[in-house]
Amino acid sequence: MKQLTRFFWFCSGANFSLLKRSPTESNKYIGIGATVFFTGVLAALAAGYALFTVFQSIWPAIFFGLLWGLMIFNLDRFIVSSMRKKENAWGEWKLAIPRLVLAVLLALVISKPLELKMFEREIDRKIDEKRTGFIAESKLNLAKGFPEIQELEAKIDTLNAEVLDFEKYRNQLQVEYDAERFGEKTASTSGIVGLGTNAKKKEGQLDAAQVTLNELRVRNQVRVDTLEAQIRGFVALRQAEFEKQQPGIDGFDGLAARMEALDALTTESSAMSMANVFIMLLFIAIETAPIFVKLISPRGPYDEYLELHEDKVRLFKDEKWTFARGESESRVGYFQDTHFYATDLQKEKTNRKNKAQTEAEISKIESDFKS
Known part of the structure; x- marks a missing residue:
């Protein structure tokens, strides 16, 4: 049981050490993690079925389906773990809106292959009708040819x-x-x-x-x-x-043919259209559930610990930056002082040398003129 709890904590993107210090928050993050995990499982199943219709082979479908499920799981985990509970509710919603849009898009992508599987018999019948029409059209065209x-x-x-x-x-x-x-x-x-x-x-x-x-x-x-x-x-x-x-x-x-058949069925039948909409709404609700749980849940001890930890890191960074900037300014000042001193001393030596050389040349010229 402890391993399962830790696994769902991991799925929720929560910090283990902070959650252990706030046990009242455990169940909430177990629920969030379970939702994220099962959303990834549904995504893997949906992608596996969709890819099976493309490759017509079970092993590539399993491999790419698992890959797609892990990607969706990672995205959902990132979306949930990147949200922070703030004192300002409007600020939370502003941060959640892009995540909600992404979650809705993911839900639409995940739900479509499962819809194709649920309405497989009706879609097969529609595809058989299409094939019959194609055969008749092909024979007619060949007769004309x-x-x-x-x-x-x-x-x-x-x-x-x-x-x-x-x-x-x-x-x-x-x-x-x-x-x-x-x-x-x-x-x-x-x-x-x-x-x-x-x-x-x-x-x-x-x-x-x-x-x-x-x-x-x-x-x-x-x-x-x-x-x-x-x-x-x-x-x-x-x-x-x-x-x-x-x-x-x-x-x-193929996948495109089945989606076209599903679209034709939903256009012809209002019952099919309603069922299609309800399935889509169900997956949108599942995908957005962790985000809404975070939004509607009150600010708890875990959020306080998390904010405190992040503030400590921020303060530590400011301290290190202030200390590093002070050291840098000290080194720059020392360099400027010693460099300018060395420069002035060199200038004075150069002037003395030039003056002595000039006086020697003038003395030589005067001696040559007198002689």
């Missing part, structure tokens, strides 16, 4: 229609021939029963039409087979092109 298939199919339809039309003509001759044999009176028959001249004539026309029909069927079937072979070649090319696009369609399951 291969107009030769439609042209060849049109030629096949023309050849088949030609055979059908001639079959109709041949069937019409069969009807007229039967009517002539059985004595049915029509516009093209004589109405005499039996195989007369007209019946034999129509029989000859029917036989010729049947021969022509057989030849037409064989000839058009050869053409149809050739056209169908060409169509199969173009269909194979179209299928190969579709198979090139298929991995991209099947792989439409």
Whole structure:
């Protein structure tokens, strides 16, 4: 229990020695530390899931998820530990506002991957709908990209229609021939029963039409087979092109795609939108809870000890600075005095030397002039 308490103290960023001197503050900082710790755990889980959708591998997701969780934990710990309880409440709020903004941003980042996980089934359904639409669109575009298939199919339809039309003509001759044999009176028959001249004539026309029909069927079937072979070649090319696009369609399951699907779901469903907002608010509340605890809690013994310790350090620094400045000023004064004295003495020696040299030169000139 003691180790767990010290761990949560560490998570809260509190000073152990000062907390031991103020035991009434222990529970408050245990609560703050636990909030910071579990926020880091949630951040690690959220990042791990988000990165798993990116890498599609568990080990990189675990590694980077733990790294992200430690970073969020360190940021939260810094935010909480850097806050100080002041006598002025407005001063505390001014210091807390930037930290609250950062905490809200962190909460938004942490909550989004967990939202994706919570609504995973609905998102999967939406992504399947998207994939179906992409497949239909891809096939439509590929169909437009291969107009030769439609042209060849049109030629096949023309050849088949030609055979059908001639079959109709041949069937019409069969009807007229039967009517002539059985004595049915029509516009093209004589109405005499039996195989007369007209019946034999129509029989000859029917036989010729049947021969022509057989030849037409064989000839058009050869053409149809050739056209169908060409169509199969173009269909194979179209299928190969579709198979090139298929991995991209099947792989439409990344983080951006899931966020887009979640956005579409929240737009379509008010219930989904409300649930999304509530989850986001929950994480904002969790992330900002340690800051608000520090803001609303009264100034306690730990804060007094901490301020006293920091004031002592500040006073010690001022003392050291004053002492160091005094020593420095003393050394500078001594240097200036000795330096200026040495300089004046050197100037005097130089003047004496120059004066003696000048007098010697004048004496030499005068002696040379007299001689």
